[in-house]
Each structure stands twice: as C-alpha cells, then as structure tokens.
Amino acid sequence: MGLELNFRIAPRTKIIILAIISFMVFNDVPMYVSGILVLIPFVCLFFSDYKKAAVIYILAYVIAKYLQMAVLPNATGILAIVLITFSYTATRMLPILMMGYYTIMTTKVSEFIASMEKSNVPKDITIPVSVVFRYIPSVFEEIRSITKAMKMRGFGFTFKSLKSPLKMVEFYMIPILISAVKTSDELSAASLTRGLSNPKKRTNLISVKFNKFDYLFIAISIAGIAVYIYYLCGGALIA
C-alpha cells in the first residue's frame, strides 16, 4: 500500500470505544442510526493489517441487516425463527465482538499495563487482566488442538454430536480449564522471578500518549452514540 497512515490508537481509547459500542446490545436500530458505530471496528481493523477480517465483518453485518429488513418480514414458521436469531444476534453482537477482537489482537501487554498505570488503576487489577490478555492467543491454539483430537476420536462436529451439545461443551471445557490452571500457575511463577511484584513504579518503554487518531475516534464514537440515543428517545416519544 502506498498510503502510509501509521494508524495507531491508544489502549484506553480502544476500551472507551468498546464501552460505547456495547450500547448496541440493548436496542436494534436502522442502519443509518447505528452506522457510525458499526463502521468504527471496520476502520480500525482495516487500517491495522486485519483487512480480511474487516471485510468479512462488514459483509456479514450488511447481509444480516438485509435479511432482517428485507427477508424477515415475509418469512414464517421455522425460517422466521432462524432468521430472527441469526440477524438480531449478528447486528447487535458483531460490532462489539469485532471491536473486542481488534482490542485484543492489537494491544501489547506492556502497552496495556502502561495505560492502566497512567489511569492509576492499582496493580491488583491490572496484572490479572493482563494475564487474561496474554492467555487468549493460547486458548485459540488449544481449541484448534482439541478439535483435532476430537476428529480423530470420531466425535467432531457432526449431526450426531449436535444431539448432545452439553457433552461437546464438556469435551472442550475440561482440557481448557486444566491447562488454564497450569498456565496461570507457571506464568505467575515466571513473572515473579522477573520482578513483577516490585512495589516501585514500573518504567514503560512504550508511550501510550493520545495522538490525533485517539481524539478523532473518541469524538466520532461519542457523536455516534449521541445519534443513537437521540433516535431511541425520539422513537420512544413517537411511540
């Protein structure tokens, strides 16, 4: 790409945006109202080398919205139930999920610790949360590996296995929980030997100061949520 944007937003901005977008869960609104908030994760992902994820996300959202607006009114019976479940979950949850995905994939652990310290969040909160950050990539690895193991045992995702979904959940959860306990134990031990419990204020090599993108994105998302709330209140008044 010839265009060198150097796009980067601070961890705190990501969290603020994530919190604002989470309002989407509560209500379903037309696309021209939710538009700005829906586009924020897309823009963030697109300019941070997650172009494929960004495009898939926006397509999925548009399809879900289209189904909801154009197809659903004419659907009946089981089709309607499936459509409602799919389209409403997708339109409300997708933006939040994608913003969460973006936040986790693009925030370095040290960046996160630095920005929490800037906001004077105590270590007792910062450290466990940053362990979660650190642990998520390994959960993905584990899920892949467990899926492989299940296929080889002949109980992968098939119609037969879908009959007992609880069994499937159990098969995934037990190995993941066991390894989560082991990982967090070993990780805590390793970080202790590296001085993490030092009460002195940590040095942070990475600067987490706000830049122009941070102000821009916070402004845009506040504008987005303002439109959203205005519409909801207006809607309520009309009703």
Add this chain to the structure above:
Amino acid sequence: MLKMENVSFSYDEMRNANLKDINLGIGDGEVILLCGESGCGKTTLTRFLNGLIPNFFDGKREGKAYLNSDLIDEMPIYEISEHVGSVFQNPKTQFFNVDTTGEIVFGCENLAMDARDIKRRLDDVVSDFGLRHLLDKNIFKLSGGEKQKIACASVSAVNPEILILDEPSSNLDSKSSWDFKGILEKWKSQGKTVIIAEHKLFFLDDVLDRVIFLKDGKISNEWTIDEFKQVNHRNIGLRQLNLDNLTAKHQDYYCSSPEFMEIKNFKFNYGNTRVLDIDNVRIPKNEIIAIIGKNGAGKSTFANCLCGLKRSCKGELILDSNTLNRKDRLKKSYMVMQDVNHQLFTESVLDEVLLSMDEENEEMAYEILDNLNLIHLKDSHPMALSGGEKQRVAIASAIASKKEILIFDEPTSGLDLKNMMNVSENLKYLQGLGITSFIITHDYELILEACSHVLHFEDGKIIDSYKMDEEKLKEFFLD
C-alpha cells in the same frame, strides 16, 4: 556466590522430603549441571535458589541458603530477580507479553530501570544473541528454539550474575540445542554463574565445570566435568553426554519381509507457500518409523495430512492394496499429541477406552489396559495421572478404536532415561499388535532405541527414506 547449608524441603509435610540435607557451594562464574531421574529434586533445588520457594511454593523448610551473604528466604523475590535470572522448560508459559520486544525489556521495566538504560540493554542483548530479525514479532508465531532464545535474552537484559535454567532444552530440536549451547558459552565468557537442571546432556559437555547428581532429594555424587565423562551414564539412569558411540538396536526391520504402504501426492499450502510436497514414497508397514527434520520442515503438516486432518490435502495412502482417502485415513490413524491433555475427554481411564470402541466391550478394554500396565488406574481421572500414564491412556484408546497407524508427536520431550525407555517399550508393543508407528522426534537416543526406518524431511519434502543407518542419522543430529 550461592551457598546451601543443610537444606531440606518438602512441599507437603505428610509426604517424604523433596530435598534432604543439601550442602552445596557454588562459586562465581561456575557452570553447573544438576542431573538425576525425574523427581530427584533438581527442579525443587532451582526453586530454592531463585526464590520461588518460599515466595510461590511453600512447604516445610529447614537449613539456610545464601545469595552472597544474604539469606535468600529473607529477601523479597523482586530483589532476588536483580541477581538471579530464571529460564523455564515450557516456552508457552514463561512469557508475560505477546510481542518479543516487550518481553525482552519486561524484567528491566519491572525493576524500574531508567528508560535510556533499558534501551541500551535491549541493544546489547539483541546484538549478543543475534535477535535483530526477531524483534517486534508475535512470540506465539516463533519456533521453539526462537522462543527459548527470547527467554534467554529477556533474563540476560536484566544483567543478573546468576542464571538458573530448569530443563531449558526440552522443546528444542538438535540444531536449536547446539545454538543453545552457544548462549551458555556466551554467559560463561561474561563470567556469569550458570546452573542447569537438565535430562538432555549431549550438547553440554565442554561448557560444564561441575556436575551434581541428585537421587531421592539428596546429593549422591559430585564430579568435575572430566570425571563425569568417565561415568557410565546409563547405569545411573542418565541420558548420554556423548552420542558418538551409541549404536542402533534395530538395524533390520522388525518384520522379516516387510510389506510396504505407499503415500501418493501429499501436498499442502499455507496461503501461497507450499509447505508439504510429496509425490510418492514407499514406507514399510508395521515398523517403527522416525520422522526427522528441522523445525518447519513439514513434519507436523505431514502428520496432520496422514491422519486426514487437513481437508485440502488430497493425497492418498495405499495400504494393503486399498486406496485410502482423507476420510478413510481419519478412521484408521491416530495421533498422540505432544500435549496429551488435549485428547483425554472422559472421567475415568476405563471410560476413555470404552468411548473409543464402536461397541462397548469391557472385557476387551480390561485386556488393553492390562497390557499397557494401566489396569490399577482404571477408575482414576485421566487428568490426575502422570505424563507417561496419560500417554499410555491415549495409546489405549487408539488400540481400542482399532487404529492401524499411530503418529507420536515428540513423545519423549523432557523425559529422563527411564521414561524414554518406557515409551520405547510401548512402541514395540504396538509393533507387536501389527500397528505402524510414526515418531516425530528430535530424540536421537529414542530413534536408536526403537526405530527401524527413517523419513528425513526438509522444506516440505522427504529428502531421504532409509532403513536404520547410524551414519546417516549421525550426520543429521551431530554435525
């Protein structure tokens, strides 16, 4: 300088002591090996020296351990960490960061060093360890050897006088092990004290000064490196220090006239890169086959394709004149994974075996468990077993589901001699049942002990396929 005086320790007061009456002095600049069978107490000893006992693991302590003139158990652990750096066995769980650069400076940041100072140290370790190409990468995407390099650089950045390594080479291939030796030599030349607890010894011989042999929590012997070279390592349950003189146990095939299976057209791409490219290869059936090659040579991809786990790999396996496609292979083959925790699903060992059967047959399940020496554990929860036992449960479930091809992914990483021999016995038992086993391994001693055929991978291709041949193997492992 480190000193231990009459140190005893047990994690659990009701059980036997894990360390008994340890007296040990370690001078500045010494490079020391702690060795002994699994459970001999060497890891516990390292935890005493880096402060994890009593700061993380507690139990019943006696005796005194000094770092210079301070009592270690009276120092806060962050103060110990300025003097003692630790590298652990599992590369997955010793990183707090996801990016490499953040990880290297993590210790320095915790110790609140000056930012300019940290940058200088980062530059130093990057040039010392040759890491320029690994900066700002995702640690999860690195190979085992690269991960361990980052771990070493991270502790080195703090510039401690003492380095404590707990089985650092378990997950390394032979080339990375030799690279790792380079790191040890670097530290030695910088005058650092290095203490290594390790099973794999072959890459260590001329970097060590002294060897401490532990047995049942006691120091049972101490040697200088020259004395240690004369010791018969096998007799005291240790891996070999020098691999040159080992001989292969199975120069000939197990079967007097082996039949062959044929692998055809195994190709696989990641994105646009071809990572597996096999046109045609014949492999002896019902033998124990070693799969060797550097990290990233395509060994695991091959294993996944052979098991039918990669949808886009359209290759075929011709076995007993039947042509097996992907789905057929998924039924006939099974992989014993490196992290065997991921493939045990039920609440008891017996259930695990029954679950694998088309029709539950308890009698047969008992027989399988009996043969694998698991019958006394039939009601135990699989997750409560030891590593070796878990591996045997996975094998039992493969036998129960009548698999004909078994693939083992690094079955002996981090195992001592005795457990390695047990794995080798299991492989021979499977051979007796008519099963063909493939072993992806970096363990030269295991290959000589059990395997009768070798597949050598490089750049996604099988560059050599041969009946056991020590000279060829040596060329790969020891040069």
